[in-house]
Amino acid sequence: MIDYHCHILPGLDDGCRDLAEAVEMAILLVDAGFTCVHCTPHCITGLFDYPIELIKDAVRDLQEVLNAAGIPLQLKVGMEYYVDELFFERLENPLTLGDSNLLLFEISPTASFNLLKEAIFQIRCRGFIPLLAHPERYPTMMPGSKSAGFLRRFIYNALPTDTLFFEKFPPIVKEIIDMGCLLQGNFGSFSGVYGQEVQRVANLHQKQDHYKYFGSDGHRVRQLRKSLCGIEQVWQFDNIA
Numbered sequence: 001m002i003d004y005h006c007h008i009l010p011g012l013d014d015g016c017r018d019l020a021e022a023v024e025m026a027i028l029l030v031d032a033g034f035t036c037v038h039c040t041p042h043c044i045t046g047l048f049d050y051p052i053e054l055i056k057d058a059v060r061d062l063q064e065v066l067n068a069a070g071i072p073l074q075l076k077v078g079m080e081y082y083v084d085e086l087f088f089e090r091l092e093n094p095l096t097l098g099d100s101n102l103l104l105f106e107i108s109p110t111a112s113f114n115l116l117k118e119a120i121f122q123i124r125c126r127g128f129i130p131l132l133a134h135p136e137r138y139p140t141m142m143p144g145s146k147s148a149g150f151l152r153r154f155i156y157n158a159l160p161t162d163t164l165f166f167e168k169f170p171p172i173v174k175e176i177i178d179m180g181c182l183l184q185g186n187f188g189s190f191s192g193v194y195g196q197e198v199q200r201v202a203n204l205h206q207k208q209d210h211y212k213y214f215g216s217d218g219h220r221v222r223q224l225r226k227s228l229c230g231i232e233q234v235w236q237f238d239n240i241a
């Protein structure tokens, strides 16, 4: 099993604080059945902004520590890009997930749908595959959510099945999937780490088979432990990579 989204590199972003915590997180992941994890620190202008070479060095250093400790976890490089004022410039030479063409990115919950579509379009224009992190955490993208407007919420509750609702009101994510954007769900969304609404929206996405990849989005040991409780809820589906 592969974790496609994890803040396990120590001392870089708001994730893992030091080497000891990184090792503890690695052990948790191995115990949960992972053999490989993509190290994906945030890339946010003015906040978490590191050269690609530094990320590669940090991955290599942590891998050496894990190897020496006999922890069987393969680390791969990555980045979680935030769509900000430098995002389009960064696309000239981005750090993708491992050897793949997958480019993991996130947007502000208040960003416009047009900005999201532009980001996807630009990623694809440069030959990369857009992978949107945790779409369930943007409830406006799912019309059955509380933030999707009263009328749609009312109709959603009135219709007998989700399938019927989505036939009549395809969610915004359907449009971005059609644009070639892939979606990465967080295990923690299924175990309620981000609250009941995100959990409900994650289940709706899953029922619609929207996810192609999953990740722990692990930041700290305690949060990672809770997030991994969501694995069983997604295991029953065949689409886990």
Ligand SMILES: [Fe+2]
Binding pocket: 005, 007, 080, 133, 217
């Ligand atoms: Fe993340």
